[in-house]
Amino acid sequence: MSTLTSNFINPVTRPTLLLDEHKCKANIAAMAEKARRLNLQFRPHFKTHQSHEIGRWFRAHGVDKITVSSLSMASYFALDGWNDITVAFPVNVLEFETINMLAARIKLNLLVESVESIKLLNNGLHHDVNFFIKIDAGYHRTGISYDDLSLINAVLTAASHADHLRFIGFLTHAGNSYEARGREEIMAVHHESTDRLRSLKMHYVNDYPEMIISVGDTPTCSTMEDFSGVDEIRPGNFVFYDLMQVNIGSCSFDQIAVAMACPVVAIHKERNEIVIYGGAVHFSKEGLKDPRSGIIYGKVAEHRETFWGNAIEGFCLVKLSQEHGILHVPGNIIDRYKTGDILTILPVHSCLTADAMKSYLTTEGGLIRLIQNAQAQR
Amino acid sequence: MSTLTSNFINPVTRPTLLLDEHKCKANIAAMAEKARRLNLQFRPHFKTHQSHEIGRWFRAHGVDKITVSSLSMASYFALDGWNDITVAFPVNVLEFETINMLAARIKLNLLVESVESIKLLNNGLHHDVNFFIKIDAGYHRTGISYDDLSLINAVLTAASHADHLRFIGFLTHAGNSYEARGREEIMAVHHESTDRLRSLKMHYVNDYPEMIISVGDTPTCSTMEDFSGVDEIRPGNFVFYDLMQVNIGSCSFDQIAVAMACPVVAIHKERNEIVIYGGAVHFSKEGLKDPRSGIIYGKVAEHRETFWGNAIEGFCLVKLSQEHGILHVPGNIIDRYKTGDILTILPVHSCLTADAMKSYLTTEGGLIRLIQNAQAQR
Numbered sequence: 171m172s173t174l175t176s177n178f179i180n181p182v183t184r185p186t187l188l189l190d191e192h193k194c195k196a197n198i199a200a201m202a203e204k205a206r207r208l209n210l211q212f213r214p215h216f217k218t219h220q221s222h223e224i225g226r227w228f229r230a231h232g233v234d235k236i237t238v239s240s241l242s243m244a245s246y247f248a249l250d251g252w253n254d255i256t257v258a259f260p261v262n263v264l265e266f267e268t269i270n271m272l273a274a275r276i277k278l279n280l281l282v283e284s285v286e287s288i289k290l291l292n293n294g295l296h297h298d299v300n301f302f303i304k305i306d307a308g309y310h311r312t313g314i315s316y317d318d319l320s321l322i323n324a325v326l327t328a329a330s331h332a333d334h335l336r337f338i339g340f341l342t343h344a345g346n347s348y349e350a351r352g353r354e355e356i357m358a359v360h361h362e363s364t365d366r367l368r369s370l371k372m373h374y375v376n377d378y379p380e381m382i383i384s385v386g387d388t389p390t391c392s393t394m395e396d397f398s399g400v401d402e403i404r405p406g407n408f409v410f411y412d413l414m415q416v417n418i419g420s421c422s423f424d425q426i427a428v429a430m431a432c433p434v435v436a437i438h439k440e441r442n443e444i445v446i447y448g449g450a451v452h453f454s455k456e457g458l459k460d461p462r463s464g465i466i467y468g469k470v471a472e473h474r475e476t477f478w479g480n481a482i483e484g485f486c487l488v489k490l491s492q493e494h495g496i497l498h499v500p501g502n503i504i505d506r507y508k509t510g511d512i513l514t515i516l517p518v519h520s521c522l523t524a525d526a527m528k529s530y531l532t533t534e535g536g537l538i539r540l541i542q543n544a545q546a547q548r
Numbered sequence: 549m550s551t552l553t554s555n556f557i558n559p560v561t562r563p564t565l566l567l568d569e570h571k572c573k574a575n576i577a578a579m580a581e582k583a584r585r586l587n588l589q590f591r592p593h594f595k596t597h598q599s600h601e602i603g604r605w606f607r608a609h610g611v612d613k614i615t616v617s618s619l620s621m622a623s624y625f626a627l628d629g630w631n632d633i634t635v636a637f638p639v640n641v642l643e644f645e646t647i648n649m650l651a652a653r654i655k656l657n658l659l660v661e662s663v664e665s666i667k668l669l670n671n672g673l674h675h676d677v678n679f680f681i682k683i684d685a686g687y688h689r690t691g692i693s694y695d696d697l698s699l700i701n702a703v704l705t706a707a708s709h710a711d712h713l714r715f716i717g718f719l720t721h722a723g724n725s726y727e728a729r730g731r732e733e734i735m736a737v738h739h740e741s742t743d744r745l746r747s748l749k750m751h752y753v754n755d756y757p758e759m760i761i762s763v764g765d766t767p768t769c770s771t772m773e774d775f776s777g778v779d780e781i782r783p784g785n786f787v788f789y790d791l792m793q794v795n796i797g798s799c800s801f802d803q804i805a806v807a808m809a810c811p812v813v814a815i816h817k818e819r820n821e822i823v824i825y826g827g828a829v830h831f832s833k834e835g836l837k838d839p840r841s842g843i844i845y846g847k848v849a850e851h852r853e854t855f856w857g858n859a860i861e862g863f864c865l866v867k868l869s870q871e872h873g874i875l876h877v878p879g880n881i882i883d884r885y886k887t888g889d890i891l892t893i894l895p896v897h898s899c900l901t902a903d904a905m906k907s908y909l910t911t912e913g914g915l916i917r918l919i920q921n922a923q924a925q926r
Contacts, residue, residue, distance in 0.1 A: 287887055
């Protein structure tokens with residue numbers, strides 16, 4: 171049987187994001203333990219789960235500082251008692267009201283990558299904030315290039331004249347690890363990135379003895395062991411993992427802690443397709459290249475005892491409209507399914523699926539809400 | 549100048565979906581007028597705007613029946629007095645509670661494409677509903693193939709034994725028009741689709757004299773004039789249009805009625821890139837193939853008097869992370885921009901962007917909310 175018949179699935183009548191609390195807590199425990207073992211500060215990124223309740227699961231492991239990707243998200247988590255927050259996003263100088271409100275209450279760490287931003291911050295800040303210089307160590311999304319010492323010096327000089335700004339280190343996101351496939355390729359990205367950050371630290375640590383090196387992407391934090399020179403890790407996606415991470419080699423299928431539960435609404439045996447209620451507004455339109463099926467948006471997971479198991483080979487979500495999903499059904503298993511069944515589907519990118527769904531139904535039957543009301547909160 | 553400096557943009561500090569009320573109302577008026585002129589019933593699809601207020605703008609044109617894509621959306625619009633609603637989605641038989649609640653109060657029209665669904669409906673219905681048979685006229689997403697008369701007959705026969713089901717016609721969505729480029733290709737899809745529906749009507753109209761033919765996709769409804777045999781149109785996206793529709797040939801740039809306003813947070817002159825606060829959770833990850841720039845997620849619009857104008861050639865959103873957007877800046881115009889500027893960006897797929905953003909800031913300064921709280925409402 172490939173459909174879920176367990177009790178926990180019974181309340182599902184519409185697209186619902188399921189959360190396996192046990193897998194999620196195991197993912198959290200494993201990363202917290204790894205950070206302890208490697209003597210790294212653990213500042214998990216909360217943009218993936220965006221939930222007060224899941225945030226509290228980290229406190230059991232002594233986590234007392236976090237990363238977020240927007241000032242709105244920082245405000246949301248400050249409300250739940252988090253008082254040391256890094257906003258890992260180039261500072262948005264239009265949000266001084268929020269910056270000052272947060273800086274008055276918590277230890278707020280911002281990202282800067284230009285002299286211009288330092289000057290704008292200096293003009294607008296009424297309270298102390300820490301800042302990291304965002305370093306581009308090879309990903310080329312944001313940040314000052316690791317070898318542009320003249321720009322780094324210019325930022326540090328500008329900051330030294332600012333009243334409320336304190337430099338606390340260099341931060342990078344080796345997002346190019348998402349292009350890696352397998353341990354060797356992840357390691358190549360990791361070594362390149364950490365080598366570059368380590369050189370910067372050696373160059374600047376005498377002048378700034380308290381500065382730290384902060385890195386954080388789920389592929390390297392999940393698979394690497396050598397973090398010499400690094401002080402802090404900030405992975406986020408590992409809390410749930412997803413098909414993209416399986417594809418990269420960061421995790422196994424059975425570590426994926428979220429799945430979409432979607433009703434079957436039509437079956438087209440003549441072309442081996444099942445239509446589900448569950449589309450781009452539920453899964454997000456993040457695709458993944460699959461060697462067999464082209465671009466896919468999810469994989470159907472088999473049923474095992476009380477929760478979902480591994481992905482069924484070739485049973486893929488191959489097309490998404492706003493609310494429709496089209497599944498390609500492999501071999502001759504289509505006869506096992508009927509209208510009204512619920513399928514559980516592992517998402518390609520759990521961060522985007524969670525953000526779209528705005529709540530989780532847990533294996534314990536609980537409903538956990540995310541930060542609500544997109545435009546008002548973001 | 550390519551940035552917006554008008555008053556209406558001043559409140560923007562974070563990613564915000566702007567709505568040009570005048571363009572939107574003009575799009576509504578034009579489609580309503582076309583339907584009147586061609587003697588077609590106009591049942592607009594409200595899945596694009598998902599808003600009570602924008603829904604009311606249609607009432608000024610005598611619109612009294614609508615289309616939606618989920619039972620939750622039907623409930624939302626029934627709350628605002630709409631009492632003739634087609635749910636243009638294969639009926640989800642797990643939602644009988646909502647179906648019966650709605651059927652007790654309004655004229656509810658559902659879509660059926662199997663004998664199985666008819667039987668399930670017959671078992672669960674306590675009130676009368678109308679149903680369309682969903683026809684696949686070439687798109688191959690859902691529906692009974694236009695030439696499968698034996699299955700159509702089987703559905704009609706099963707329905708004739710059901711207490712609360714009344715057949716009201718054949719409905720199709722020629723979604724394959726989205727693959728068309730230009731008027732000729734749209735016309736080919738349109739003629740194929742409407743010819744097939746017209747044949748069905750000729751075959752069944754004697755037995756069901758009140759049955760209608762309902763079609764509805766924005767490309768054909770925006771550009772075609774010959775709807776002979778068709779009784780009703782259900783376009784949705786036209787209310788805003790977007791880059792995808794420009795690309796298909798359904799509209800011009802200046803008919804696009806929504807744009808994202810996003811703060812510039814970093815500038816990388818060395819690679820002609822601007823980083824904005826505005827990512828996949830705001831735009832959605834729907835991409836569009838652009839002949840010059842590869843896959844794009846939006847185009848920056850120039851500034852004109854009180855609102856945005858046309859897209860600036862080559863100034864494209866080329867990469868999206870969760871909250872970051874990376875813009876490729878053409879030529880040597882990058883020096884015109886600075887951190888803290890607001891850029892207005894035309895979205896690829898306005899339905900998905902609106903769904904992600906959950907509200908609109910209008911040119912009149914108003915805030916219009918969409919249906920809220922994804923999981924609870926969908």
